[in-house]
Amino acid sequence: VKAGAATNLPRLVLVGGGHAHVQVLRSFAMDRPPVDLTVVLDRPVAIYSGMVPGLVSGRYQASELEIDVLPLARRAGARVILARAEGFAPQERRLRLEGRPAIPYDLISWNVGSVVAGLGLPGICELAVPTRPIGQLVRRIQDEIAASLADGGTRPRILVVGGGAGGVELAFCLRHRLAELQPKVSLVHDGAHLLPGFAHDLRRRVQEAAARKAIAVILGRRAIGAERRGHERVLLMDRGEPLPFDLLIWVTGAVATRVFQDCGLELDKLGFLMVRPTLQAKSRDDVFAVGDCATLLEEPGTPKAGIFAVREGPVLIANLRAILRRRALSEYKPQRKFLALLNLGDGSAIGGKWGFAFEGTWVMRWKDRIDRKFMERFQVLDEDGAYRPSFPPMPAMGQTCGGCAAKVGPAVLERALARMAPPREDSSVLLGLSRPDDAAAWRTPGGDVLVATIDAFKPFCDDAFLVGRVAATNAVSDAYAKGARPRYALAMVVVPEGLTEERQEEELFQVLSGLRAALDPLGVTLVGGHSGLAAVLLVGLAIFGDLGGGDRAPNDGRSTLLPKGALRVGQRLVLTKALGTGVLFHAAMMGQARGPWLEAALASVLRSNVAAAAVAREVGATAVTDITGFGLLGHVREMVHAAGLGARLDVGELPALPGAEALLARGSRSDFHDQNSRLLQGVAVQAEAWRHPRFELLVDPQTSGGLLLAIDPEQVPAALAKLRAGGDLGAVVGEVLGPPTDGARLRVACSP
Numbered sequence: 001v002k003a004g005a006a007t008n009l010p011r012l013v014l015v016g017g018g019h020a021h022v023q024v025l026r027s028f029a030m031d032r033p034p035v036d037l038t039v040v041l042d043r044p045v046a047i048y049s050g051m052v053p054g055l056v057s058g059r060y061q062a063s064e065l066e067i068d069v070l071p072l073a074r075r076a077g078a079r080v081i082l083a084r085a086e087g088f089a090p091q092e093r094r095l096r097l098e099g100r101p102a103i104p105y106d107l108i109s110w111n112v113g114s115v116v117a118g119l120g121l122p123g124i125c126e127l128a129v130p131t132r133p134i135g136q137l138v139r140r141i142q143d144e145i146a147a148s149l150a151d152g153g154t155r156p157r158i159l160v161v162g163g164g165a166g167g168v169e170l171a172f173c174l175r176h177r178l179a180e181l182q183p184k185v186s187l188v189h190d191g192a193h194l195l196p197g198f199a200h201d202l203r204r205r206v207q208e209a210a211a212r213k214a215i216a217v218i219l220g221r222r223a224i225g226a227e228r229r230g231h232e233r234v235l236l237m238d239r240g241e242p243l244p245f246d247l248l249i250w251v252t253g254a255v256a257t258r259v260f261q262d263c264g265l266e267l268d269k270l271g272f273l274m275v276r277p278t279l280q281a282k283s284r285d286d287v288f289a290v291g292d293c294a295t296l297l298e299e300p301g302t303p304k305a306g307i308f309a310v311r312e313g314p315v316l317i318a319n320l321r322a323i324l325r326r327r328a329l330s331e332y333k334p335q336r337k338f339l340a341l342l343n344l345g346d347g348s349a350i351g352g353k354w355g356f357a358f359e360g361t362w363v364m365r366w367k368d369r370i371d372r373k374f375m376e377r378f379q380v381l382d383e384d385g386a387y388r389p390s391f392p393p394m395p396a397m398g399q400t401c402g403g404c405a406a407k408v409g410p411a412v413l414e415r416a417l418a419r420m421a422p423p424r425e426d427s428s429v430l431l432g433l434s435r436p437d438d439a440a441a442w443r444t445p446g447g448d449v450l451v452a453t454i455d456a457f458k459p460f461c462d463d464a465f466l467v468g469r470v471a472a473t474n475a476v477s478d479a480y481a482k483g484a485r486p487r488y489a490l491a492m493v494v495v496p497e498g499l500t501e502e503r504q505e506e507e508l509f510q511v512l513s514g515l516r517a518a519l520d521p522l523g524v525t526l527v528g529g530h531s532g533l534a535a536v537l538l539v540g541l542a543i544f545g546d547l548g549g550g551d552r553a554p555n556d557g558r559s560t561l562l563p564k565g566a567l568r569v570g571q572r573l574v575l576t577k578a579l580g581t582g583v584l585f586h587a588a589m590m591g592q593a594r595g596p597w598l599e600a601a602l603a604s605v606l607r608s609n610v611a612a613a614a615v616a617r618e619v620g621a622t623a624v625t626d627i628t629g630f631g632l633l634g635h636v637r638e639m640v641h642a643a644g645l646g647a648r649l650d651v652g653e654l655p656a657l658p659g660a661e662a663l664l665a666r667g668s669r670s671d672f673h674d675q676n677s678r679l680l681q682g683v684a685v686q687a688e689a690w691r692h693p694r695f696e697l698l699v700d701p702q703t704s705g706g707l708l709l710a711i712d713p714e715q716v717p718a719a720l721a722k723l724r725a726g727g728d729l730g731a732v733v734g735e736v737l738g739p740p741t742d743g744a745r746l747r748v749a750c751s752p
Ligand SMILES: Cc1cc2nc3c(=O)[nH]c(=O)nc-3n(C[C@H](O)[C@H](O)[C@H](O)COP(=O)(O)OP(=O)(O)OC[C@H]3O[C@@H](n4cnc5c(N)ncnc54)[C@H](O)[C@@H]3O)c2cc1C
Pocket: 015, 016, 017, 018, 019, 020, 040, 041, 042, 043, 045, 046, 047, 049, 050, 051, 052, 053, 083, 084, 085, 086, 111, 112, 113, 114, 131, 132, 133, 134, 135, 165, 166, 167, 169, 170, 251, 257, 259, 290, 291, 292, 293, 304, 305, 306, 307, 308, 309
């Protein structure tokens, strides 16, 4: 599956990375049906709920219960859209997404879980830790545990509201984790006994274990809210005295998220989508729903528990394959008797099936084996992004890098330009071919300075909207780097030939919407453009700007532009974004980038350089460039050549995006890396610098990279403070040196 490849195949959209959808992805990774597959995720990592209590007790690290859905999806040949689904229109077959246009589908499947009931009660949202969505619970409860342990106050009062399996496990596991503080743990449940729906023998064992661990069980009282009373926080009850607490865990039943609210399909009274035994919506064959977010028409009392979502997985896989082949669908029958295994946190567990209960450390070992085996099936990559043995490396399938890593090499460009006749003399041109820079600039007959720049790239991923957004953010950056204000844009979008007209239109619409999503907030007006057809998607922009505020360029050419060559010896080089997008996007294409790494890289490339450019002006930067395809080294090289000076870069100070260092250490490289590496010829590199784990970042091609500012040393503290206050990074990566005496304009060192 090539990055950027839209197809004419039926479009299947999986919404959410729940327990059933990860199975679909695994199955499609092994044997891919002919389908144009998209996965929509509100977060790149899904949580396996069965191991959450083990995380709380300290048995597992968070990474052990996280399913990194991104590489799994990549293996399945899926396009991943990182955005929250807001709802859908079944008649029009469009899925609404937060912050971007709706996307069309032919088949849709929902596996988005649930949220915890009762969050609307007074004070609960503010004072309690809700346990669903489960993804948010993990971070929140880790923070709470760390805070309690750091505080060290003895006998913290912990209230767990909800006496189902989740509540019971959390009460025991918190009790164990905070044992050194001797917590007072109470389990509050409005029913007559804990664990409704579980066998009597199992309930009895849990009650006995609670008594042994001094966990108070408060039954038959309903929590109706929470509030602050002076320094105290209390849980308000329907009867009797309020209960004071230091930590309140809210693990009451499940209600639906709002995604189905206005879809017009039949929902149950809690807002869950009603589905037939085939897991299809009651009135629509093209809508599937599984796990917590669905209620079975024929078995509406089926509990909202992960094991049902897990068991629905194989039926969903079979039915998605069957519907694509127009074959008969299978039916799901929820298991009535299932193995229940409750983690008591201390290394033991209580289990039950067929009315019998059992208990011990062997039960916990058994649960641990089952859970780990389940997880193993979905772990494509290890912590460093290496394939786990269960997932062999992905076949290359002819992918080539996109973004700013798809360029002709700097040497090729230089040679081609050198073969041309010298540029035409034109005194109105301030920055042009005789003085190459990030953008061209000229003076109009009226004395205004105008700036123009053009950029085009192949997609670095197969989400057309995202490609458009990044392309625009990247293109305007050249204008910011010159101290100019981008004002107008022309777009060129070439869509892949061979698509139906409808798909071409959709591709074009998504790209243009992405461009607008980046340009509009910056006050840049898209005024026109050009479209075409070619083998792959190509997105280009010409940007036109001015110096803003009526600034004029004096006739001597010493304008308020920030040319890349206006360096002064002794200035510091300050970088405003971390490096590593080249290797990260390459790895993502190869299914080797971990979800959280890619999320951080995307946040970086989507960040505009407008604020950094303002800081450049405020602190009197004299020269600025933006770091793109030629990498940090290539762009610094251009600066020092233009200035006739030298520079020293410090690899120890290079800021790296998460995962970039690990990938480079494993030999992963963007396609353009080798081209950029040739620029190291003639560079004086210290021996320790070669060996430094960040050395290769010098030549990693960046897409929509940061600005590099040349700043006088006394201005550096103010520059760093302002950059960081505005949300940018500020890293002093080098220093401007005088003209070289040994021929090496660039030196690469490594601070101790
Ligand atoms: C503490 C605790 C322990 C539990 N232990 C167990 C147990 O041992 N066994 C058991 O069977 N059940 C357990 N449960 C219940 C279990 O958590 C849920 O029933 C289960 O997670 C539901 O699985 P699911 O696949 O339906 O959805 P989820 O696992 O909740 O997955 C939903 C996915 O969709 C994504 N998503 C959500 N909304 C959107 C959106 N709008 N757009 C895009 N993506 C979205 C989420 O990020 C997530 O990846 C436990 C619950 C708790 C609170």
